[in-house]
Amino acid sequence: MKYNLSEINEIIRNRRTIYPEQFSLRKVPKEIINALLENARWAPNHGLTQPWFFKIFYGEGIKKFIQFHSASLTDKFDSQKFEKLKQRAEKTSAIIAICMKRKPAEKFPEIEDVESVACAVQNMFLTATAYGLAFYWGTGGLTYTPEMQNFLGLREKDKCLGLIFLGYPAVEWPKGQRRPVEYYSEWVE
Numbered sequence: 001m002k003y004n005l006s007e008i009n010e011i012i013r014n015r016r017t018i019y020p021e022q023f024s025l026r027k028v029p030k031e032i033i034n035a036l037l038e039n040a041r042w043a044p045n046h047g048l049t050q051p052w053f054f055k056i057f058y059g060e061g062i063k064k065f066i067q068f069h070s071a072s073l074t075d076k077f078d079s080q081k082f083e084k085l086k087q088r089a090e091k092t093s094a095i096i097a098i099c100m101k102r103k104p105a106e107k108f109p110e111i112e113d114v115e116s117v118a119c120a121v122q123n124m125f126l127t128a129t130a131y132g133l134a135f136y137w138g139t140g141g142l143t144y145t146p147e148m149q150n151f152l153g154l155r156e157k158d159k160c161l162g163l164i165f166l167g168y169p170a171v172e173w174p175k176g177q178r179r180p181v182e183y184y185s186e187w188v189e
């Protein structure tokens, strides 16, 4: 065995979504967020497109993120949803926009870039779990809208794939639930 498998098993299996309502007010230092970003880039990606891009709203940046939302209220994103976001932001150390940036050549299908970004996010989540952080990947609100695209400075072919809310947990570590392996695998021999 090359690495300590029991620790990696524990980190993978104990990685849990913890919602911002369950965050404490303790702030995650920038150095730790940088450690998550550092591990993101080691994700597999087809043709070394390295399609991930993260925009980190931190400190005053979170206020800017909220201001953008307050200016973008519509029927679909209404004041009730805005209030919920505002409350969540109060306990959040950083809101990280998960983005996929396409290379102009578009040599590989878009789905492969999306897959790579998801792998990069998992690297961040596993690292965050090792630090005992709380995080949540949300795709509601304005995530997939042209307004968000514009706000993040993304080009037409790029995509916002969600928002990570990051903090420290104020609750007991949640228990996970998954179906056993025989439900999602089939051997052919």
Ligand SMILES: Cc1cc2nc3c(=O)[nH]c(=O)nc-3n(C[C@H](O)[C@H](O)[C@H](O)COP(=O)(O)O)c2cc1C
Pocket: 015, 016, 017, 018, 137, 138, 139, 140, 162, 176
């Ligand atoms: C691509 C993606 C989008 C998600 N979007 C949301 C969301 O909009 N709202 C939400 O409550 N959870 C969202 N989640 C988190 C899932 O609800 C969560 O991962 C799931 O409940 C399993 O829990 P676990 O992460 O603790 O294993 C998302 C997760 C992924 C991977």
